[in-house]
Amino acid sequence: MQQTERLKTFGVNNFKKIPQVSEFLSEEQIEAIEVVGNVLPFKINTYVINELIEWENVPNDPIYVLTFPQKEMLSTEHFNSVRDAIRNEMPRAEFKELVNEVRMDLNPHPAGQMEYNVPMIEDVKLTGIQHKYRETMLFFPNQGQTCHAYCTFCFRWPQFVGIDELRFAMKESELMIKYLKAHPEITDVLFTGGDPMIMKTKALEKYILPILEEVPTVKTIRFGSKALSYWPYRFTTDRDAGELIDLFKQIVDSGRHVAFMAHFNHPQELKTEALRDAVAAIRSTGAQIRTQSPIMRNINDSSEAWASMWQQQVQLGMIPYYMFLARDTGAQDYFAVPLVKAWNIFKGAYEKVSGVARTVRGPSMSAEPGKVQVLGVTEINGEEVLGLRFIQGRDPKWVHKPFFAKLDESAVWLDDLEPAFGADEFFFEQRYKELTSTKVEAVVEEEEIMA
Numbered sequence: 456m457q458q459t460e461r462l463k464t465f466g467v468n469n470f471k472k473i474p475q476v477s478e479f480l481s482e483e484q485i486e487a488i489e490v491v492g493n494v495l496p497f498k499i500n501t502y503v504i505n506e507l508i509e510w511e512n513v514p515n516d517p518i519y520v521l522t523f524p525q526k527e528m529l530s531t532e533h534f535n536s537v538r539d540a541i542r543n544e545m546p547r548a549e550f551k552e553l554v555n556e557v558r559m560d561l562n563p564h565p566a567g568q569m570e571y572n573v574p575m576i577e578d579v580k581l582t583g584i585q586h587k588y589r590e591t592m593l594f595f596p597n598q599g600q601t602c603h604a605y606c607t608f609c610f611r612w613p614q615f616v617g618i619d620e621l622r623f624a625m626k627e628s629e630l631m632i633k634y635l636k637a638h639p640e641i642t643d644v645l646f647t648g649g650d651p652m653i654m655k656t657k658a659l660e661k662y663i664l665p666i667l668e669e670v671p672t673v674k675t676i677r678f679g680s681k682a683l684s685y686w687p688y689r690f691t692t693d694r695d696a697g698e699l700i701d702l703f704k705q706i707v708d709s710g711r712h713v714a715f716m717a718h719f720n721h722p723q724e725l726k727t728e729a730l731r732d733a734v735a736a737i738r739s740t741g742a743q744i745r746t747q748s749p750i751m752r753n754i755n756d757s758s759e760a761w762a763s764m765w766q767q768q769v770q771l772g773m774i775p776y777y778m779f780l781a782r783d784t785g786a787q788d789y790f791a792v793p794l795v796k797a798w799n800i801f802k803g804a805y806e807k808v809s810g811v812a813r814t815v816r817g818p819s820m821s822a823e824p825g826k827v828q829v830l831g832v833t834e835i836n837g838e839e840v841l842g843l844r845f846i847q848g849r850d851p852k853w854v855h856k857p858f859f860a861k862l863d864e865s866a867v868w869l870d871d872l873e874p875a876f877g878a879d880e881f882f883f884e885q886r887y888k889e890l891t892s893t894k895v896e897a898v899v900e901e902e903e904i905m906a
C-alpha cells in the first residue's frame with residue numbers, strides 16, 4: 456500500500472499561506488484573488504497546488520485559471536466596490552450585504568433550474584432529485600454538496616456560497632427509493648453534487664444498497680465526479696478507498712452498469728501517477744469511465760487541448776462522452792465561447808483523433824428544453840445557417856431531429872438564436888410551452904400514483 460495522502464484545503468481566508476502564492480504572484484494578483492474569492496467560491500487542495508498547476512506558467516496556466524479566482528470574473532464596477540470595502544475594512548454585516556448584492560447580479564439561478572425540475576412525492580418536494588429526461592434521474596445526496604476543490608466556472612456556485620439550500624424534509628434515501636418505484640421508466644440513476652465522491656463510502660452505501668435490493672428497473676448507476684482530477688487518492692489511499700472500490704464491484708456483480716462520469720477540463724489533469732493509479736482501480740471493478748467537460752475561454756479553447764485530452768483518455772481506458780457549452784450564470788462572460796467558435800474547436804479536435812475517440816458528442820448546451828448539440832455551419836438555398844439537434848429533450852420525440860437557426864457568430868446560447876428560413880419559432884417551441892404550463896397537473900398525477 457502506498458503512503459496515505461492527507462487532504463489539506465485552502466480558501467479565501469488562508470490561501471496566502473500557500474508557499475507558491477507568495478513565490479509566484481504579485482501583491483496585486485493576491486489582492487484580486489481575495490476580492491473575487493469573497494464573492495465566488497474558492498477552495499483548493501495540496502494535490503492541485505503541487506501536482507496539477509504548473510506555477511512557472513501562472514497566471515496563464517489553465518489549472519490555475521480553473522481553480523483560482525480571476526479578476527475578470529467580476530465587472531470592473533463590482534470588483535472595485537468589493538476591493539474598496541476590503542481596503543477600508545468595512546464592518547462585517549455591511550460587507551456581507553454588499554457581497555450578496557454582487558452575487559444577485561450574477562444570475563444565480565439560470566433558466567428555470569429551480570421552478571420546473573423539482574418532483575414531488577406525498578406532498579414533499581424532492582429538492583434533491585431532478586427528473587428532466589424520461590430514463591434518467593439525477594440525485595443530489597445531501598452530504599455530496601461540496602467538492603475537493605472548486606472550479607471557477609462552476610454553475611453550482613450559489614450552493615457553495617449558501618444562496619441555494621438543498622435540504623430534505625425527510626429521510627432522503629427512502630424518498631428516492633419511493634420515487635424510483637413509482638417511475639419504472641427510470642433506468643439510470645445519476646449521483647451528482649457537488650461531488651458524490653466527497654462522501655464516505657458508508658454514506659454512499661446507504662443510497663446504493665437499497666437500489667440494488669429493491670429497484671430492479673434501475674440498470675445503470677452513474678457517478679458525476681471531479682474527484683479523479685482533484686483528489687485521485689479517493690480511489691487508492693484514502694482510508695475507505697478499498698470499500699468504495701468494493702462497492703463499485705458489488706453494483707457490477709448485481710448485473711448493473713457502473714458509469715463513472717469523470718470531469719476533466721485540460722490534458723494537464725491526466726499527467727500524474729496518482730490519476731493513472733486511480734483510473735486503474737476504478738476500471739478493475741468493471742466500471743466504465745466516461746469523460747466530459749465544458750469548453751472554456753482561457754482554459755481549454757483550442758482543438759489541440761481537446762484532441763490531446765481525448766487521446767490520452769482513450770489510452771488510459773476512458774471513453775470521451777461530452778463537450779459542453781458554459782451556462783449563463785456567474786462568471787460566464789469571462790469563460791463563454793460562442794457556439795460557432797466552439798463548433799470549430801470541436802471539429803478541429805475531432806479531425807485529429809481516430810474513431811475510438813469519436814464517441815464524444817458536442818458541443819452541447821444544457822438548455823431548458825433539452826441538451827442541444829451544435830452540428831455546424833452550412834448553407835442551404837443561399838442562406839447561411841447553424842444546424843442543431845437535441846441529444847436529450849423534455850419530449851423524447853425531439854431527439855436526433857436536425858433543425859436550423861440563422862447563422863449568428865456571436866450567439867453563446869440557445870436563446871440568442873433565431874429560426875432560419877423566416878420561420879416564427881423552432882419546431883419544439885409550441886410543445887415546450889405546453890409541457891411547462893401543464894407542470895402543476897403532472898405533479899398531481901404523480902401524487903395519485905403514490906396514494
Ligand SMILES: *Cc1c(COP(=O)(O)O)cnc(C)c1O
Pocket residue numbers: 585587588591592593821826846847
Ligand atoms: C445530461 C443530463 C442527463 C443525462 O443525459 P445522457 O444523455 O443520458 O447522458 C440527465 N438529466 C439531466 C438534467 C442532464 O442534464
Ligand code: SF4
Pocket residue numbers: 601602604605606608609610611648649650680681718
Ligand atoms: S467539480 Fe463540478 S460541481 Fe464541483 S466546483 Fe467543479 S464544476 Fe462545480
